[in-house]
Amino acid sequence: MALPTDLTFLAPPGETADWRLILLCDAAASTGIFEKLPGTAEELVARTGLDPESLRVVLDALVALGVLERGDGGAFRLAAGAPEPAAMPRIRHHARALKRWANTIEPRLRGEATAAGAAVDPEMFHDALAANARAVAPEVVDVCLQRFPEASSVLDLGGLHGEYSLEFTRRGLTATMQDQPAMIDVARRRGRLEAAGVELFEGSFFETVPDGPFDLAFCSGITHTFDGEHNGMLFRNLRRIVPAGGGVAVVTFLRGRSPMTSLFAVQMLVNDNGGDTHTEAEYREWLSEAGFAVDDTILDLPGQGARSVLFAT
Numbered sequence: 001m002a003l004p005t006d007l008t009f010l011a012p013p014g015e016t017a018d019w020r021l022i023l024l025c026d027a028a029a030s031t032g033i034f035e036k037l038p039g040t041a042e043e044l045v046a047r048t049g050l051d052p053e054s055l056r057v058v059l060d061a062l063v064a065l066g067v068l069e070r071g072d073g074g075a076f077r078l079a080a081g082a083p084e085p086a087a088m089p090r091i092r093h094h095a096r097a098l099k100r101w102a103n104t105i106e107p108r109l110r111g112e113a114t115a116a117g118a119a120v121d122p123e124m125f126h127d128a129l130a131a132n133a134r135a136v137a138p139e140v141v142d143v144c145l146q147r148f149p150e151a152s153s154v155l156d157l158g159g160l161h162g163e164y165s166l167e168f169t170r171r172g173l174t175a176t177m178q179d180q181p182a183m184i185d186v187a188r189r190r191g192r193l194e195a196a197g198v199e200l201f202e203g204s205f206f207e208t209v210p211d212g213p214f215d216l217a218f219c220s221g222i223t224h225t226f227d228g229e230h231n232g233m234l235f236r237n238l239r240r241i242v243p244a245g246g247g248v249a250v251v252t253f254l255r256g257r258s259p260m261t262s263l264f265a266v267q268m269l270v271n272d273n274g275g276d277t278h279t280e281a282e283y284r285e286w287l288s289e290a291g292f293a294v295d296d297t298i299l300d301l302p303g304q305g306a307r308s309v310l311f312a313t
């Protein structure tokens with residue numbers, strides 16, 4: 001059984017990975033089954049301490065899905081249909097979305113309080129989004145530098161994995177990446193960004209931003225996670241550090257722009273943090289109230305889960 005190329009929950013309708021495979025692989029990874037392979041069911045029980053009956057059911061289901069196979073002597077091992085280890089963070093992030101969609105859409109519809117979801121594991125979140133960003137960063141940075149060809153410094157807000165910062169540094173810009181302390185910790189431990197010359201800045205961008213000034217404030221994947229009040233605050237903070245001639249790039253899902261943005265909006269709904277796929281008109285209002293002039297043209301980024309980019313100066 002071939003795995004779909006897009007293992008995220010943002011794959012087009014009808015092309016998402018089998019939800020059973022996503023949930024079973026997530027459970028097998030989180031309980032340590034995968035790392036204890038190969039082994040018979042008895043050996044895996046002894047190595048993992050898991051419930052024998054439940055483990056048998058899960059192992060058989062993973063065989064049925066082509067993720068595992070049984071070799072001579074009954075030992076389970078990874079089969080040709082197993083996801084690559086590098087795909088696991090995306091699968092686990094997808095599983096987290098599935099759980100959240102399953103438990104939260106109905107209470108949100110009824111206007112009831114939703115239970116807090118499982119805390120995001122910063123490492124898994126980092127790796128899942130890094131894999132997505134790596135595939136698209138060159139193209140996203142291309143369009144930014146076509147719009148701001150003279151830019152020599154960039155602030156990557158909510159940069160998380162820093163894939164965009166890295167791509168900007170490859171083009172000769174100096175990059176600073178800001179994120180919350182837990183995410184900056186992961187970036188520091190991994191060491192890649194600092195080694196490439198990316199400066200790390202920790203703290204909430206609603207409270208503080210580095211002094212700069214910066215030729216480009218790059219906001220990818222953050223504004224749809226907040227409401228208008230927060231986005232207004234963020235853009236006002238950016239106005240202080242982006243001088244005349246510099247600009248802002250907002251990479252986001254714009255409501256009504258494509259069917260995929262409507263599906264992404266559900267993810268924002270279940271995250272229950274005030275986020276949404278805001279409209280182009282809302283972005284224009286928030287940015288102009290903060291003192292930016294928004295370009296007339298909005299660019300759609302093809303093959304990127306229907307994201308668009310707005311530029312403002």
Ligand SMILES: C[S@@+](CC[C@H](N)C(=O)[O-])C[C@H]1O[C@@H](n2cnc3c(N)ncnc32)[C@H](O)[C@@H]1O
Pocket residue numbers: 129130133157158159160161178179180183203204205206219220221222225
């Ligand atoms: C969805 S991720 C986007 C990551 C990356 N920019 C991308 O496009 O792939 C949102 C990031 O914003 C960060 N973030 C959220 N609120 C923040 C805040 N108040 N200050 C700084 N970073 C924040 C999160 O920690 C997370 O790393």
